[in-house]
Amino acid sequence: MxxxxxxxxxxxxxxxxxxxxxxxxxxxxxxxxxxxxxxxxxxxxxxxxxxxxxxxxxxxxxxxxxxxxxxxxxxxxxxxxxxxxxxxxTAVGKSAVLLVSKESHCLVDLLGRAHRGELPATISAVVGNHADLGELTERFGIPFHHVPFSPDRKAESFARVAGIVDGYHPDAVVLARFMQILPPTLCESWAGRALNIHHSFLPSFVGARPYHQAFARGVKLIGATCHYVTADLDAGPIIEQDVIRIDHSDSVADMVRQGRDIETLVLARGLRWHLEDRVLVHGRKTVVFS
Amino acid sequence: MxxxxxxxxxxxxxxxxxxxxxxxxxxxxxxxxxxxxxxxxxxxxxxxxxxxxxxxxxxxxxxxxxxxxxxxxxxxxxxxxxxxxxxxxTAVGKSAVLLVSKESHCLVDLLGRAHRGELPATISAVVGNHADLGELTERFGIPFHHVPFSPDRKAESFARVAGIVDGYHPDAVVLARFMQILPPTLCESWAGRALNIHHSFLPSFVGARPYHQAFARGVKLIGATCHYVTADLDAGPIIEQDVIRIDHSDSVADMVRQGRDIETLVLARGLRWHLEDRVLVHGRKTVVFS
Amino acid sequence: MxxxxxxxxxxxxxxxxxxxxxxxxxxxxxxxxxxxxxxxxxxxxxxxxxxxxxxxxxxxxxxxxxxxxxxxxxxxxxxxxxxxxxxxxTAVGKSAVLLVSKESHCLVDLLGRAHRGELPATISAVVGNHADLGELTERFGIPFHHVPFSPDRKAESFARVAGIVDGYHPDAVVLARFMQILPPTLCESWAGRALNIHHSFLPSFVGARPYHQAFARGVKLIGATCHYVTADLDAGPIIEQDVIRIDHSDSVADMVRQGRDIETLVLARGLRWHLEDRVLVHGRKTVVFS
Amino acid sequence: MxxxxxxxxxxxxxxxxxxxxxxxxxxxxxxxxxxxxxxxxxxxxxxxxxxxxxxxxxxxxxxxxxxxxxxxxxxxxxxxxxxxxxxxxTAVGKSAVLLVSKESHCLVDLLGRAHRGELPATISAVVGNHADLGELTERFGIPFHHVPFSPDRKAESFARVAGIVDGYHPDAVVLARFMQILPPTLCESWAGRALNIHHSFLPSFVGARPYHQAFARGVKLIGATCHYVTADLDAGPIIEQDVIRIDHSDSVADMVRQGRDIETLVLARGLRWHLEDRVLVHGRKTVVFS
Missing domain, CATH: 3.30.70.260 (ACT domain)
Structure with missing residues (x-):
């Protein structure tokens, strides 16, 4: 690197x-x-x-x-x-907006990197579909926007999210364990700027509850994948992946806990490379000059 | 370990x-x-x-x-x-029979381990559906049996393979990059004794040409999986897996070459644990006391 | 695990x-x-x-x-x-006190783990020989004690640190990139409870500026080591180690940045195992039932 | 890569x-x-x-x-x-001569790679200071030269080795677990062409019996280092390194066995890069365009 x-x-x-x-x-x-x-x-x-x-x-x-x-x-x-x-x-600063739900590990990691001046961007704001992470975000002096999602009015909620995010003109929209699926219009509008962290080594265990899927299959490694968001769920161009070893003694809860560490690292690396213009997308694949 | x-x-x-x-x-x-x-x-x-x-x-x-x-x-x-x-x-020696096709890397590795006394078993024989690896095998003083497979008479060929293998009463039947799919009767007959090495990180890229699939998807790691053979293709209980990092500059040929090293290691570890009675199967999963 | x-x-x-x-x-x-x-x-x-x-x-x-x-x-x-x-x-809660200097990465990581309820202990307090990390610590609601160190009055400063730490009766005293060498009396007093994170793969690069040493030697991997503190500098029983790959393009500054991630992980794992009574020390070595 | x-x-x-x-x-x-x-x-x-x-x-x-x-x-x-x-x-073929002692793992691995056409060189010959690996080498159709070493006439033996090696004009002289220390004149004569595999993660555990040293220190990872040979023992420019995880249950014998796999891989990668002119030496360090 x-x-x-x-x-x-x-x-x-x-x-x-x-x-x-x-x-x-x-x-x-x-x-x-x-x-x-x-x-x-x-x-x-x-x-x-x-x-x-x-x-x-x-x-x-x-x-x-x-x-x-x-x-x-x-x-x-x-x-x-x-x-x-x-x-x-590089003298023109970059900025990122984070979308979150309830899990704090990626958020705290990125806030910590920004705080110590390691992230090549300013975190302009955090948007949550739950209010849980608001206090934590604000402790770091970053604005937090709570946009509640109700199952029957998601389009409306996403419109509000888009309004907030676009107001910051961010270079990166980071789905930092954001548990809502972006609608195609937003995938389109943020194409090449929206990064997601999926908690499996894709293409294994697409979709919901990947650690439960991994536990059921009995794999010996679990992983995480940072990819650009496209309208095709968990199928966007992969920026970075990594894995950690588990064994038979690890419960789903153990996987969830240990998986957080690898999700955190993989997202941080992928975001860094994106912000430093190291990632070139071609079709479904990326070239990463790390 | x-x-x-x-x-x-x-x-x-x-x-x-x-x-x-x-x-x-x-x-x-x-x-x-x-x-x-x-x-x-x-x-x-x-x-x-x-x-x-x-x-x-x-x-x-x-x-x-x-x-x-x-x-x-x-x-x-x-x-x-x-x-x-x-x-x-442990004073009662164990034995293994290897099934191979044309790729020599797993074969040479296991012959080398047996030669230096590291494998906790004797390699009784090698059976190939092609003749290519016969000379190499015999250089190590191990009998080689060539059983040609023709597309329309596979059952017959498998019957011959079974006859040869069963004659050695092996503790392990190792599909060391053997490119034929075992029929259900043999999966049954060798249940808990037949080990396969699949050249992907399962459950990703089941079936044929996994490196081509990996290249097309643009993954950043490739892997290998050692598992017990069951009638369900590439879905048997996983014994061991591992991965190596690749990047955009790696062609399919590069993946094939580098993948050989991880296939070799994963199979050798899985086979060792099997032979040392470290692997307990329960349902679709394994407990490995490595 | x-x-x-x-x-x-x-x-x-x-x-x-x-x-x-x-x-x-x-x-x-x-x-x-x-x-x-x-x-x-x-x-x-x-x-x-x-x-x-x-x-x-x-x-x-x-x-x-x-x-x-x-x-x-x-x-x-x-x-x-x-x-x-x-x-x-396990119903009796454990506690830890962290000693820090100016580097925030291990501190933020451990505060984040405690905040999300993942750390099997309460962080009772943080003691710094610089004031820099006080505000960050207090944002998480944890008391921060600043104990300035002057070169000619270290014994006095250490006595103050010991007084503060011992007042909390912690199960772990964590040197989270604390840049002062503990005096033998404190090594003795906290034996088996004081954990350090050293930013090299010990026994390589003992002492000061290990990333500079690694750069000068041209190694291809850099690492971190979590160990119990003893009077023998960087020579206490090792609890956990890990490495990451670097290459010729990485400057010392790149190593410092990337090294933070592995220091953070290695310390977090070591501390977790210590707090869960998974680490048994015997002589200069540990048995870790992870 | x-x-x-x-x-x-x-x-x-x-x-x-x-x-x-x-x-x-x-x-x-x-x-x-x-x-x-x-x-x-x-x-x-x-x-x-x-x-x-x-x-x-x-x-x-x-x-x-x-x-x-x-x-x-x-x-x-x-x-x-x-x-x-x-x-x-690249149309001009390259060649390598291997120096060995009694351990066969690196030798078999390189012979296997050459056999399957994966090594970008011909193995011209193998020279051993013991006769043990002669038969194995010759099974692969490669000439083996046995040059006995007696403690009091090493200079003479090295002169014979040099004569044999130089007769092949090799692009690489590979010390494939060769347990004699090259004299300065040969280090000089083969500068930039002689590669060694050392069975530790240098600079840890220089010299004899590195696995014993690793066991005594209680490290949690063991490694191997491929480097150019210089007159300074185990201090030449590092080409490649890697590690594997061990734990308290691993005896020295277990480390020796598991270490063979990482020695084999690290040497094979380093040799490949050397033969493909991917390694540029500058001072004590290398640039590797892998």
Whole structure:
């Protein structure tokens, strides 16, 4: 895994049809503008014929502004390569909104990371469909919005959630053990920005009560999966996964308890990579330049 | 994980309905016969109401024979507890027969372990539905039986395989990347003795070409599963599983190559535990006193 | 790893010279008093000739009090076996005091676990040699004591710390990234109760700045170690260790950041096992019935 | 980890003082000669001010020969950048010689990989200071040379070993649990080509009997380290490390047995990366473009 010092950087991410000369063209451009490359990741996927890259350059060595670089890049590189690309300035802070229900472990972990300055984003707000985590959130000085959900008026509740979330213009909408299924319109509206943590090693144990499913099947490892949210339940592009060992002596309650630790870590890693523009989505899969 | 020195031991495994006093009754019995317990594992499963134990005692401290111990144990402990139990003598060697196709990695690994005296069993023979691995097997001085399979005469081929295998009276029938599905009659006949290695982290990617399935889904870890063979494909009781990390740069071929290492290890561990009577099956699950 | 439900249990831990009949004697005793064993771990160490056990029994099935059981156990089992033993009642709550400096990750993690009711203890107080973590601690409703340390008056500061800590009679004194070395008198006074988290995989990188040492050596994994504090720096009995993978692209700052996650987990596991009486110390080593 | 298909590639590895424009210069050169980049790894080390890269290009798209490319690269890129670099042609087969003593696990594993065509090299020969592994080696059709070592004539034995090894001009000299310490002259002569597998997680437990040391210290994980051999015992640049979990129930013999699996895997990975020119050494450390 690579560094993300506090230093000022421009970060370029790009995907395009693979061909010869792409690296030369991009690195030639960056050299032309005086860019000192501090990180560079490349991937050619022979399966899809697609090329991916992420590059970070030192901002202090470049005299152009981000917008000037972007304009020149579009003309000289992006358009000629038919590329999808993005150029971000690490000096522009990012923000995240968390959606929660009653489980506090991911919330406390992310609040703690933000508090010690480790998260590359501000947590703008927390929205809960239950009120339980409000006090805890507010102890960290973060606004908490309680939006009750009743089974027969979910659309209305989701509209309120969307209104609150969109008001913050977040770079990430984090479903931090949020126990409601996003409606397709929100999946669409937050595409590429909404991250979920599922408490199983997907594609095993999709849907409800994955630890109960794992217990019934008698698996010897349990896991967690951080993925982008799509309209297809638990089937979005996977960003990160990990597992821990269990054995026959572990009850469902033991799995739930031990699983929290791996859910917490997997979500924190996935969110970090998302916020640092390390994750490129292509179809149902991700390229992660971690 | 616990020791298995070369020392002479009697190993008791037992499962029975849980109640008070079981441990006292068993350990009282073992003390009565002069047994020095060197290993003891216990598990009470509140879910099924079942009790499991495995105990190893030093044989040199006991004056009775295995059969005498067994007869007394049945009367004084096994029958009163309505237990399923087994008493084995580590001085009685165990044996395994391997079923293979064309992939050599699990075969070479197990032959190597047997050669260095690490496997707690003799490999009596290897049976292949292809001839490819015959020469390699015979280099290690182990008999190889080639039983060709034609799509329209599988029953006949399986009958030949069964005849060969059963002639060795093996304690383990190991499907070491054997690419034919056992018919229900053989699953039945070898119940509790036939072990398979499946090249995925079950229950993900059941059936054919699991690495292709894993590549298509974009998972970040791949795994392997050692399980007892049942008539239900890839759904038998799981003995052992493990995973390794992959990333977007890994092609299916890379997964196949790296997956071999984890298949090899998982099968070797599962087989070792089976041969040392560390695995107790209850319903669809296992208790493993590793 | 085994369950620790909220149910009422008596937990026995015992170590004694190994001989035949110990298990029978102990389980016979437990059966006599009506004990239903829910967990039992045994270990015979041929190297030291020592026997270790931990057993949990359901309290509701026993009519005697803890003190009555203990008195009978001493006479009938403990004394005859020349055993060191302990009998605890899970209904009697445990408590911990944390010592901290400026790093918040272990503190926030443990406060979060206590808040969600996962820690098998109350956190009575936090003592810091810096004031930095006071506000954070108090947000969780836990008292914070600031005891400044000046280089030339450490003995005095430690005397104040000891006074505060001992006032709480804690079952665990947790050095949660506390950056002062305990004097021998406190190591003695808190022997078997003081746990430290060291940010390396001991015995590698003892002492100061282990991540800098790891970077200089070019290791491919970094780790953390939870151990009991003894007068011998970073050399106390190890309770738990774990590692994470790094690579050449990780700076010292990256290691520090990623290392926090493994320090946090390793300390949390070690502390949990300590509080549940799962850790038996013998000489420089531990037996952990996890 | 990245692919290494059987396809024909040129692989460039380079290290040089870091500055702007290096990537552009190299990729510009590769584009000029018609190179289609299939893999590219970059690393800038701010600590040493050094830049590292490894790039693989499709050979079929280039009309120049390797020597022609190398000549132009030297003039246009290598010399101007004051770089240390290497250009290899994957169509030119590599070879390895193994040095062994009595332990067979790494040997069998590597023979098995070579047999199934997975190792990116031919095993030219095996040299043993004991005769024990000769028969096993020869079963795989590989020449075995027995060079006895007597304590008082080691220099002479090493001279014979060197003569045999150097006769094969190997790309890798693999100390596959070879229990003799190479003299400084051989460390020098084979610098950057001699790989050792040490049976501990270095820098813990340098020297003899590391599992005994690990047992005595009571660590909870044991490991293995693959490193380049230097005159400084067990202190050469680390290529790869890994660990496995053990517990109090594991004797030294158990550690030895379980440790074999991790030694085997770590050596196989390190050797593979070395043979694929994925390992760049700088000072006491490595950059591994795995």
């Amino acid at each position: 690579t560094s993300s010092s506090g230093d000022h950087r421009y970060v370029l991410t790009l995907g395009c049809p693979d061909t010869t000369g792409i690296v030369a063209r991009i690195s030639g451009f960056l050299t032309d503008i005086g860019g000192w490359i501090t990180e560079a990741g490349y991937h050619s996927d022979p399966d899809s014929g697609w090329f991916f890259t992420r590059q970070a350059i030192r901002a202090d060595a470049v005299t152009l502004t981000r917008d000037e670089i972007a304009a020149r890049f579009k003309a000289e590189v992006g358009d000629p390569l038919n590329a999808e690309w993005k150029l971000t300035d | 616990t020791s298995s020195s070369g020392d002479h031991r009697y190993v008791l495994t037992l499962g029975c309905p849980d109640t008070t006093g079981i441990v006292a009754r068993i350990s009282g019995f073992l003390t009565d016969i002069g047994g020095w317990i060197t290993e003891a594992g216990y598990h009470s499963d509140p879910d099924s109401g079942w009790f499991f134990t495995r105990q190893a005692i030093r044989a040199d401290a006991v004056t009775l024979t295995r059969d005498e111990i067994a007869a007394r144990f049945k009367a004084e402990v096994g029958d009163p507890l309505n237990a399923e139990w087994k008493l084995t003598d | 085994t369950s620790s439900s909220g149910d009422h249990r008596y937990v026995l831990t015992l170590g004694c010279p190994d001989t035949t009949g110990i298990v029978a004697r102990i389980s016979g005793f437990l059966t006599d008093i009506g004990g239903w064993i829910t967990e039992a771990g045994y270990h015979s160490d041929p190297d030291s000739g020592w026997f270790f056990t931990r057993q949990a029994i359901r309290a509701d099935a026993v009519t005697l009090t803890r003190d009555e059981i203990a008195a009978r156990f001493k006479a009938e089992v403990g004394d005859p076996l020349n055993a060191e033993w302990k009998l605890t009642d | 990245t692919s290494s298909s059987g396809d024909h590639r040129y692989v460039l590895t380079l290290g040089c003082p870091d500055t702007t424009g290096i990537v552009a210069r190299i990729s510009g050169f590769l584009t000029d000669i018609g190179g289609w980049i299939t893999e590219a790894g970059y690393h800038s080390d701010p600590d040493s001010g050094w830049f590292f890269t490894r790039q693989a290009i499709r050979a079929d798209a280039v009309t120049l020969t390797r020597d022609e490319i190398a000549a132009r690269f030297k003039a246009e890129v290598g010399d101007p950048l004051n770089a240390e670099w290497k250009l290899t042609d």
